[in-house]
Amino acid sequence: MEPTRKRAWLAWSSGKDSAWALHVARRSGEFEIVSLLTTVNDTHCRVSMHAVRDDVLELQARATGLPLHKVVIPSPCPDEAYAAAMRRVMESAKADGVTHVIFGDIFLEDVRDYRIARLAAVGMTAHFPLWGRNTHELAHEMIAGGLRAFLTCVDPRRLAPSFAGAEYDMQLLRDLPGDVDPCAENGEFHTCVVAGPMFQAPLPVRVGAIAEHDGFVFADVIAVSQ
Secondary structure, eight states: OOOOOEEEEEEOOSSHHHHHHHHHHHHHTOEEEEEEEEEEETTTTEETTTOOBHHHHHHHHHHHTOOEEEEEEOSSOOHHHHHHHHHHHHHHHHHTTOOEEEOOOOSOHHHHHHHHHHHHTTTOEEEOTTTTOOHHHHHHHHHHTTOEEEEEEEOTTTSOGGGTTOBOSHHHHHHSOTTSOTTOTTSSEEEEEEESTTSSSOOOEEEEEEEEETTEEEEEEEEOOO
């Protein structure tokens, strides 16, 4: 008899790390991943921080073959409002037999501790399949493994605005300044994943306009009609 797999949701940021965490967790065989979970701001109908359009998010979910739970939050979002919204959705997941939530975090201990504590409060467990990985090795592994993504948000205090809209590939890794983490664990940039082994097929998208607002530089990833 095969061991019972743990029912899990995956925290889907729309970016490369959560996408690779999905791939790694599936490959482990330890979990039955039954849904993606994403926070979307109610002002712009885009993924929080990554600024990925809602329709592109829907394309991503369909490409993974998983249902998508959206948590709509205000922008800006006070921590109390975020915590309350997440608690409600986690309690719903737990009632459905979900015991774990999988995250793509790599080395930010304060973020990891926050997630662990919030889930423990509702009797659930956080899992971090990428935790502690060398980010230089991980970045190369993701790209060599077929992951494709575009930089959708750049913090100009940490990285030149010209990187907005660039493809996350080997050339980009070579071009990044030495003080920028190749997986952007310090918030240097965020991405939108458009292809990889976690998807059934690449997404039909293109990079659109580049714009600056709220102190960040954003590249718009747009779904292309087929």
